[in-house]
Amino acid sequence: MKTENIVGYPVYAPPLIQCVDEICAWIASGSGPRWLACLNPHSYAVALGRPRFAGALKNADWLVPDGVGVVHASWFLGGRIRDRVTGSDVFRAVHDRLQAKGGGSVFFLGSTEETLAQIREKMAVDWPALTIAGTYSPPFRAEFSDGEIDDMVAAINAVRPDVLWVGMTAPKQEEWVHRVIDRLDVRFAAAIGAVFDFYIGRVKRSHPVFQRVGLEWLPRLLQEPKRLWRRMFVSAPVFVWHVLLARVKRNGSPIG
Numbered sequence: 387m388k389t390e391n392i393v394g395y396p397v398y399a400p401p402l403i404q405c406v407d408e409i410c411a412w413i414a415s416g417s418g419p420r421w422l423a424c425l426n427p428h429s430y431a432v433a434l435g436r437p438r439f440a441g442a443l444k445n446a447d448w449l450v451p452d453g454v455g456v457v458h459a460s461w462f463l464g465g466r467i468r469d470r471v472t473g474s475d476v477f478r479a480v481h482d483r484l485q486a487k488g489g490g491s492v493f494f495l496g497s498t499e500e501t502l503a504q505i506r507e508k509m510a511v512d513w514p515a516l517t518i519a520g521t522y523s524p525p526f527r528a529e530f531s532d533g534e535i536d537d538m539v540a541a542i543n544a545v546r547p548d549v550l551w552v553g554m555t556a557p558k559q560e561e562w563v564h565r566v567i568d569r570l571d572v573r574f575a576a577a578i579g580a581v582f583d584f585y586i587g588r589v590k591r592s593h594p595v596f597q598r599v600g601l602e603w604l605p606r607l608l609q610e611p612k613r614l615w616r617r618m619f620v621s622a623p624v625f626v627w628h629v630l631l632a633r634v635k636r637n638g639s640p641i642g
Contacts, residue, residue, distance in 0.1 A: 390465045393628045395425055395443060397460070398450050402471045405448060406479040409574055413490065413548050418573035421446055423560050424473050426453025427625035432557055434624070439557035442564035450476065455622060459629045463636065473578030477585065480549065480574075481513045489515040493542055493572070496553035497582045499523045504586040519547040524554065535566060543571040550575040553582035 389396040398405060412420055423446035433440035443449055450471035451457055460467035484490035492509075494502055502521040509518055522541050525534060542550060550572045552559045559577040567575065 389449070390460060390467065392425070392451075392456055392459050392463070392465070392467075393430065393625070393632050395430070396449060397425055397456060397467065398448050398471065399460075399465070399467050401469050402475050402479060405450060405471055405476065406483055409448070409476070409480055410483045410487075413484075413573045414487075416573070419567055419570050419575055420448075420573075421563050421567055421575040421577070422448040422450060422476060423563070423577050424452035424579070425449050425456055426451075427455040428453070428621040429556050429560075430628070431621035431624040436557055438561050438564075442557070442560040445564055446560070455625055459625070462629060463633055473576065473581045474584055476576060477551065477578055477581050481509075481516060484548070485513045485515045489517065490548040491517040491519040491545070492549040492551060493519045493545065493547035494521045494551050494553070494582065495524065495538060495542065496551075496559065497523060501582055501586060501588065505582060508586055519545040528558070530562070535562070539566055539569050543569075546571045548573050551581070552577045553579060555579055 388399055390399050423443050451467050452472050454470055457467050457470055494505055502523055506518050522538060552563055556579055563575055563577050
């Protein structure tokens with residue numbers, strides 16, 4: 387099995403390279419569409435009170451272990467996930483692979499026109515063989531109207547990109563992809579949240595040392611405490627508690 391059950395979610399277990407192998411093989415097959423979402427302790431906690439979000443995560447073709455908490459949960463529950471697979475990892479690795487194979491077309495949905503323009507400029511330098519098929523900055527609101535959703539789908543399908551990157555923050559982005567995936571004329575889509583800002587340098591990823599030891603969240607918390615405190619001090623404990631309950635339920639006895 388390529389997935390394992392982490393507190394009710396089918397999380398992709400193999401390492402990044404196998405994930406990218408599968409994604410790029412699917413893109414090359416000309417079939418579609420399939421999509422990827424990321425699971426971390428915060429998204430798990432949010433989904434507890436949002437059934438549409440939970441349903442979207444459970445129905446992604448690849449639900450990757452984005453948070454180190456998910457990796458630790460796998461180990462604690464006797465699983466085999468040993469490495470994070472982040473949205474940033476997938477973004478860069480898929481582009482590297484397409485560049486090496488001679489090209490492909492990508493579409494960016496989300497963020498501001500300013501950010502999208504910077505992405506276009508940087509992509510032309512980093513992956514010159516890739517074609518930016520289009521970009522689209524949707525309205526900034528909690529819920530899109532049916533007409534707005536139709537406009538987004540029409541803009542994407544007009545250019546038929548190989549890859550659609552969606553950066554509208556969770557849970558809106560995952561719910562959006564899940565809702566329209568069968569209407570999209572793409573081969574692969576991914577809900578990758580803050581990766582747009584990471585890529586252009588607007589938001590700095592933590593130093594690789596922090597990433598390797600599982601503390602990537604710490605420098606980010608110090609940079610954006612108002613936005614991220616709930617993830618660390620509310621969502622993370624909820625996730626940990628549910629993992630503990632899952633182990634008790636599995637073993638049929640107290641942990642120890």
